[in-house]
Amino acid sequence: MKLALIGGGGVRAPLFVQAALRRAGRIGLDEICLMDVDARQLELAGTLCQELARREGVATRITTATDAATALGGADYVITTIRPGGTDGRIADERIALDIGVLGQETTGAGGFAMALRSIPAILDYARLMADLCPDAWLINFTNPAGLVTQALRDEGFERVVGICDSANGAQRAVARWAGVPDETVITELFGLNHLSFTRSATVDGRDLLPDALADDDFLDGSVQRVFEHEVVRRHGMWLNEYLYYFYYAEKAVAAASGASRGEEIKAMNARLLPRLEAANDAGAALDLYFDYERERSGSYMRGASQNGAGANGHSADDGEGYAGVALDVIEALSGGKRVRTGLNVPNAGAIEDLRDEDVVEVSCHVDACGIQPVHFGPMPERQSYLVKSVKNYERLTVEAIRRRDRLLAVDALVAHPLVLSYSRARPLVDGYLEAHAAYTGEWA
Known part of the structure; x- marks a missing residue:
């Protein structure tokens, strides 16, 4: 098996490689090819990853490439984790938004929109190369904003595509630790969108443990739920994706x-x-x-993000192997290993009854050698559905605006977003981002 990591010079690449090497024997991993356009960072990452392979004592080859065709040729799985425009692009996204008084976080609201302007065209180019060089490979996308990027790929007809996020399975891991049971014994019901999802239940041996966990202050304070007031979590009666902080405490x-x-x-x-x-x-x-x-x-x-002076203080306790663990679980299951249930970004296909079939959603899925199947959820509860539906409308408009390079439609998209909601903010945001990132966005009408 050959894995290609597009964005392999990124600072999180060694974490992915470390996790992959530990499964190398189980999945038959022959080669990991790190591809990046930044030759300096790629060389450093390659050295670190080769040292990891030496320490693990595995025969898996670590190769590097600055040319996408070299990386993609013969690949069985492709993981995309790129940042067009680099960290300076991220800073520009944040500052342009903050100057107008709105959040510039890279996946949520205006910052997520700006990241999508650069990410979607780049990922589509890689997907088109894959169609020529490795048409049977799966594309596993971690590039932000993951849900929007996955939606754009699916809308362009690429079917062997799935979006992943390391926060989608946070409730499963946290409840497993709280209950003292293995992660895989906790069956969760996840619904929503990337970085805007909720977990309705967490069941072990037929019993839902989530209500008791949410009633425990220590559980809330010992997990990423600590970014919310206890009362807020309990009013929802669900595990909240930590990125909901940006909606529920927007001014903070x-x-x-x-x-x-x-x-x-x-x-x-x-x-x-x-x-x-x-x-x-x-x-x-x-x-x-x-x-x-x-x-x-x-x-x-x-x-x-803090409540009563207690910040989030990192997320390593909740994320296990992070995005690498999610990606590798999917790869192992698709390659014929054990069936897994995990939260992924996939076409809805009727799972959430009040969203369209073609909408990419974040939902619990079964994965095995036959593919990826979303678990039927039913209609969303009213308290959560209004926000999910509003942001999905923004996502639909954003993907179409980027496809058509339509400035006015992009303004409409941001007006639809709950964290913008104003033409007087949306217009300068769109103009500012298109000017700042013209090298990546091209000409817009």
């Missing part, structure tokens, strides 16, 4: 971002990391430096 999120933005924090951390890696005496020392960086980065995740 904007205020918290008024200092150094998340993009600026990451840029500063990366600026310290890369020279240290280059100056390291050997690959082993470089790898130790890298893991120190990852602990710092994880510990600063959603640090500005």
